[in-house]
Amino acid sequence: MIHTLKDLKADKLKGLKKLKLAEGLTEFPKEIYDLADSLEILDLSDNNLSELPKDIIILKKLKIVFFENNKFTEFPSVLAQLPLLSMIGFKSNQIHTVPENAFPPLLRWLILTNNRIKKLPKSMGDCQFLQKFPVAGNLIEELPKEMANCKNLELLRISSNKLTSIPDWLFQLPKLSWVAFGGNPMTNSIEVESTIKSYAWHDFKIKELLGQGASGMISKANWISENKEVAVKVFKGSVTSDGLPEDEMKASIAAGNHKNLIPILGKIKEHPEDKNGLLMDLISSDFINLGNPPNLETCTRDVFIDKNFSLKEVIKIAKSMASVSLHLHNIGINHGDLYAHNILINQKSEILFGDFGAATFYNRNSQISKKIERVEVRAFGCLLEDLLNLVDKSEIDQNLYPKLKNLTELCLQPEVDKRPIFSDILEKLIN
Known part of the structure; x- marks a missing residue:
């Protein structure tokens, strides 16, 4: 639910635990402090904020903050002073600097996808509770060796950065389970040979949407020349929390045939918006x-x-x-x-x-x-x-x-x- 600044100012949101405001804000609304006794989740995504006030530390009960799609250029180190804060999201800002000692002590989940970060601070290694760290779509050239101390890290997304090598310690982390590292100079040299055919977009009549994820939308379609129903995935084209859509497309094709993989029938060409697409078997609704x-x-x-x-x-x-x-x-x-x-x-x-x-x-x-x-x-x-x-x-x-x-x-x-x-x-x- 999206709330309004008008209701906040009229004191109609007293006792609120979760606040979401998206009104093109350029400044942090001071009225939020009136919720200090109850507020646990603050979502100020889709605004024009570029900094946080020092007195945000009044909001001592905050556990989760989202600032996706704003205009921050530096990660606000004031967040380190929020004692219960465990999840922070700054996806799709313009962050190029992450200062040392900017993270709160209980941080579990940090989202820095799609920014302009070149270097991560050494103090990343102090994030002993960090479990999930999507940082795809940045300019990071190497991971700080201090991150070898992040013994609870389970999910890491470092795709689409500037990494030239994988540090030895990374694949020795005791709990690391889900890692994406494609779209870096160290992996770009691997070329995928493919004999898969391409089919023209106009040969498909798109029907209802079957589902959508971070990278694209899957629709049911009628393949006109073959007179059969198929599924078509059209990629959005921008970096996702996992990585680049073109890497997903390459991997889907290179995976080949296996009875437990969704069969790929071909690629789409001549899309009116020049988007990439995959043609797949239509899965039975029993699944x-x-x-x-x-x-x-x-x-x-x-x-x-x-x-x-x-x-x-x-x-x-x-x-x-x-x-x-x-x-x-x-x-x-x-x-x-x-x-x-x-x-x-x-x-x-x-x-x-x-x-x-x-x-x-x-x-x-x-x-x-x-x-x-x-x-x-x-x-x-x-x-x-x-x-x-x-x-x-x-x-x-x-x-x-x-x-x-x-x-x-x-x-x-x-x-x-x-x-x-x-x-x-x-x-x-x-x-």
């Missing part, structure tokens, strides 16, 4: 999302509503996911977003895995390749743990449950090198 994306509370973990699984179903899902993950890593693709919300499932527990927005190509012959795979193995472990928590209690004493629990623990163990790789996991699940 639904296995889970919902993380929320503000769960941070990095998916949300499952009213779902229960049998052990047999969990094993079937796990086998399929291990198989498709092995297929991708054999090609040298790190999916980067191995989550239940990117998995479609039907009544027979058959699955389809999609959304390559965070996917990154890497060299299978590099020294670090097995570490990259084992980071994704931790994401697989998180998925398995979530599914096992949804298993009917009557099945927990069975012989299989402890074995799956043990496999989960192997995938989640903090020493990256001691985790199994996907071929080991698949073998264990088959046996």
